[in-house]
Amino acid sequence: MKSFLRENPTIAFGLGLPLLLVVLFLLISGIPALLVAPPQYDLLFATEYYNYQNGVQISVINRSVQVIDLGKMPNNQKPRIWRYKAKTGGVQEIAYVLPPGQVFPGQSKPASTDGGPDTRVIDLPDLQGVAVDSSSIAPDGYEFSVANNRSRNVFGDLFYASGYRHQAVLSKGGRSIPLPNMTGQYYRGNAHFIGWIVSP
Incomplete structure (x- = not known):
């Protein structure tokens, strides 16, 4: 599998980019919950x-x-x-x-x-x-x-x-x-x- 991906970088890029975007989105959406204080009232x-x-x-x-x-x-x-x-x-x-x-x-x-x-x-x-x-x-x-x-x-x-x-x-x-x-x-x-x- 690894050799196949090395020999086909376009396929590897096509598979990896969506996963990377999902991980990035999850990280960004979780930041406000960590940085913004909870409600006080x-x-x-x-x-x-x-x-x-x-x-x-x-x-x-x-x-x-x-x-x-x-x-x-x-x-x-x-x-x-x-x-x-x-x-x-x-x-x-x-x-x-x-x-x-x-x-x-x-x-x-x-x-x-x-x-x-x-x-x-x-x-x-x-x-x-x-x-x-x-x-x-x-x-x-x-x-x-x-x-x-x-x-x-x-x-x-x-x-x-x-x-x-x-x-x-x-x-x-x-x-x-x-x-x-x-x-x-x-x-x-x-x-x-x-x-x-x-x-x-």
Whole structure:
């Protein structure tokens, strides 16, 4: 085999160059994970959230997360709020209770008794006293996005099928950290950034 390759340098070059390029690509793609520091701030984000005009809306007001029920929530909409913990890499769901008379997924909405919307602020006990920065970029430079998990390069185009999924990630300087999938489905386009926990 060695003698054959020595006698046919063109074939040897043709076989070796793609392997060399793959190794080089793997080395380059792994460098940011070694050089870029891990995230320092916890992240709050929502899934199954569609920001309906008369449904449940999530906002950061005066550095505090507020979930506001505008009184006409669609039958299938109850956003779920998640806290990504930077130190452990885990995700915790921030539970909340809908006010009496509101609709859980799969139920029918009762008729309104007053003929108009009943706006209410929903309590979030797990976030009491927590300060949240809603800037798009965290103080440590990380950014939240929902991205195509197919590599955006020639190797991705060659080795991945045309179908793809979306995944929520934190990214900084070429380093990407996928967020754990807690819902059993990929986050797709409706993952909603809320903010970075800056204290406590």
